[in-house]
Structure formats: C-alpha cells, structure tokens
Amino acid sequence: MQKIVSLDQVYFAYDQRPVLEEINLEVEEGDFLAVIGPNGGGKTTLLRLILGCLAPVSGSVRVLGQDPRNIRSRIGYVPQHSEFARDFPVTVEDVVLMGRIKPGSLFPRRRAADLEAAVQAMQSVGILELAKRRFGTLSGGQKQRALIARALSSNPLLLLLDEPTASVDSRVEKDIYDLLRDLNKRMTIIMVSHDLGFISSYVNKVACVNKRLKIHPAHEITSEEIISEAYDGAMHSLRHECRL
Amino acid sequence: MTDFLATIGQHAFMQNAFYAGLLASVACGMAGTYVVVKRISYISGGIAHAVLGGMGIAYYLGLHPLLGAVVFALCSAVLLGLVSIKAKQHEDTIIGALWAVGMAIGVIFISITPGYKVDLTSFLFGNILLVSATDLAILCGLDLLILLLVLVFYRQFQAICFDEEYARLRGIPVEVLYILLLCLIALTVVILIQIVGLILVIALLTLPASIAGLGSKKLGSMMALAFLYSLFFTVSGLILAYLKNLPAGAMIIILAGIGYLFALGLKSAVTFRVKKNALKLP
Secondary structure, X not given: OOEEEEEEEEEEEEOOEEEEEEEEEEEXXXXXXXXXXXXXXXXXXXXXXXXXXXXXXXXXXXXXXXXXXXXXXXXXXXXXXXXXXXXXXXXXHHHHHHHXXXXXXXXXOOOHHHHHHHHHHHHHOOOHHHOOOEHHHOOHHHHHHHHHHHHHOXXXXXXXXXXXXXXXXXXXXXXXXXXXXXXXXXXXXXXXXXXXXXXXXXXXXEEEEEOXXXXXXXXXXXXXXXXXXXXXXXXXXXXXXXXX | OHHHHHHHHHOHHHHHHHHHHHHHHHHHHHHHHHHHHXXXXXXXXXXXXXXXXXXXXXXXXXXXXXXHHHHHHHHHHHHHHHHHHHOHHHHHHHHHHHHHHHHHHXXXXXXXXXXXXXXXHHHHHOOHHHOOHHHHHHHHHXXXXXXXXXXXOHHHHHHHHHOHHHHXXXXXXXXXXXXXXXXXXXXXXXXXXXXXXXXXXXXXXXXXXXXXXXXXXXXHHXXXXXXXXXXXXXXXXHHHHHHHOOXXXXXXXXXXXXHHHHHHHHHHHHHHHXXXXXXXXX
C-alpha cells in the first residue's frame, strides 16, 4: 500500500499558542478518513498542513512522499459552500473550470481539454444540467456538489473536504456521503466532520483531533467512550488555560 | 432639446465632456465590477482621496495634475495592497489614515502654489466641462491599459475574487494579482476624478456595477452592463446639468443613486412575485 499522507511528529502553533502537538498520521491509498473533534481542536489546521497552506513548526508533512506544496495539483480541496457570496456573477461551469486554472491561464478563452475535464467532473457528481446556472442560485447541496466537481476537475489522487455537510439538511447529507463513497473507489479521501454517528458506516478510519491526534478504525467509533474522550479533552485544556 | 444638440455641435467643451463620459464609463464598467464583487470599496475610497496629494504636488511643481494623480494613485494602491495583505487587522485604520493624509498634503501644496489659485472644488467634485483634448488623450491611453489588463488576467482575477484560497492552492500568485487589481482600480479612479471629482468617485465606481450585478451570470456581462449604465448616467446627468444649470458631477451621482434604488425595488418586486407564484403551486 502506498502512503498518500504521512505526518511525523508534527508540532504547530499560532503565535506561541500550540494548536497541534506530536501529530503522527499515516493515510494509505484508498482510505476514507474522517477527522473529528471539538471546535478549536485543530481539525482545520491539520487540513491546511496537509494542503501545504501552513508549514509545521517542527516535524514533517509528506503527501505522496513529497512536500505538499510541490504536489498541490494532485490534491483536491473542497471548502464549505456557505463561505461564498450568493450574488457573485459566475456560472457553475466557470466555478468547476477554476479547478483547472494555472498561473499561465491568460485571456478569457477556455481550452477544450479543460472544458472536457469540467464536463466529466460535473457528470460524476450529477450536476451537468446545472452547468449554465448562476452558482449563487443553487441549493446548499448543489453548491457543495459543484465545489466537489471543481476539486475533481484536476484529477486529484487525494480529496480533502472541510465539513462538506455543514448547513445542508440530513437527506442531502446522505446523498453527499453516498457520492463520496463512490469517489472513494478511485481516490483517497480525508474529510473533516462535525457529526460522527452518521459517518461511521462510510469511513474506514476516524482521527480524533484535539491538540493531539488519536486514530481509530471506524468499527470502534460507535462506542460513546471514544467520542466523549475526544470532546472531554477540550474541557480539560480549557480549564487548564483558565488557570493560567 | 434641439437647442441643446446645437450647443453640443457648437462648443468643443461639450463634445469633450461627452467623450470624457464615454471613456470614463469604459473603465468604470470594468473596475467597478471588481470593486463590487471583491467588496473593496473602502480601499478604493482610500486610493481616491490620497490622489489629491499627488494632484496638489503636481500643481506646485507646474506639472500636469493628471500625471501627479496617476503616480500617487499607483503608489497608494501598492501601499494599501501590501497593508491589506500583511497587516489585515490594522487595515481600516491605515486606509483611513492614508485617506486623510493624502488630502491634507494636497490642500497644503495647492495653498502654497504661487500665482493663480486653482479652485479646490473642481478636484473635489470634478468639472467635466473643463476636460481638454490632452486630458482626453490621457484618458484614452489609461482606458486601453485597463482593458488590456482585464483581458489578459480575466480568469486569474475571476479566480482570486471568487475564492482566493483555492486560487492560491492552484499556484496562482494571489498577492501580486491583488495589487495589480488595485492598480487597475487606481487608474480608473484617476479617470473618474475628471468627471465627478474624488468625493463622488466611489458612487460612480460602485452604483452602475451594483445594478449590473443584480442579474448577471458572468463577470464579463456584468462589466458590459455596468459600462452601459454608467454611460447612461453620465450622459443624462450631463444633459440635465446643462439644461438646469446645475453641477454635472453631482447630477450624475444623483441619477446613479436613483437608478440603483429603482433597480433594487424592481428586483425585490420580481423576487416577491416569483415566491408568491411558487407558493401557489400544488
């Protein structure tokens, strides 16, 4: 099995305030990893380290054996749909095409190969018929699919998602998880999530992140203990900080 | 009205005023669209007001004030761009400071310029009727430069306006492009100052583009629409100002304001009807 992501003794701090400590994580090809933990526990920071947006203070982050900054074109990233302005004048197709943009993409023209990749990506998430609609007029679930299509358009080996089901209803949530399960057949997925009861049947590993990281196989995660362990840690560190 | 058309034929200054309105609208449609979608009207306001410093210094040195304006506008665009990237948390304080300091420099230099005193209000509120043939040539050059930048970097600007973080992930030089975008806006501000003056510039930059943005599906079509709205407000403002003997810049802005309110009202009426009809469905 090829190591897709490996973090070795990673330490990260914002202005002397430690956010992640002693992080060791190995993600193998074909894994579907859920990252859970309390808000402020370092989930998003972990994601940004793997994306290469942040560099660790100490320790190493490797994606496919390389510095993540050198291999960004093979990493697909899906942010939360609610971060986007509703009134931005852009079609769904153009949003998906942004997944193909390069520093050398000049002038408004669109290359045939880019268009083809965008069409394929929209097809694989089932939004091809929405291609000419304005992005802002889509529903939350449709927007999230469009953002997944954008990430897919660059043919990534690794897909990273930041709470893809935040602010969508539970029916749409299930649709998106089903879609991700399909995509998992051809790529490795790491997903930050806020709820875990639901996802345990989709993912094969769960990482509980709260300053430190503990990894569990998915079948263990049903036990309430692990959940409370992940979240109680937050309470401890909070008390600790207050005393200081 | 025929009287008015005859006047345009007779007087070069009226023709120049219309050409200036046309050239300003070209830049306004493009730059205004970016200001609206990226929500940077405050930073653009800072650039507009700092420009007075450059115009004042140019006057004092006996240079063409447009030259001083261009230099000052570009400098403040780069400076504010760097501030907004490096010191996000102090951004509004620094914009506010540059805004006022630029104006203060301008006022001082204009007051110490010996000889004939230039009228400060024509800088502040514009004087479209004083646009000369040289001014028109400069405006034309600036327009071409802006058009070229927008064409070349269309997709890159779209990417950084829509989702800066993703653009960065794709290896796009986000910071450089952001500063370039601010420079483009700065050049537009210089053009618009000739028409409506630096106090009113933000309204002309944002109102036509905001109206255009209400229904557009693409940045390009939003720019084209914003150009048409801007042209309509400038020309009709100019005509009204001439007929009623009122200041042209202020007239243009009032029309743009009314146009924006009207468009908002129309849009909410349409949305309301759509919602009502949707509720009627079984």
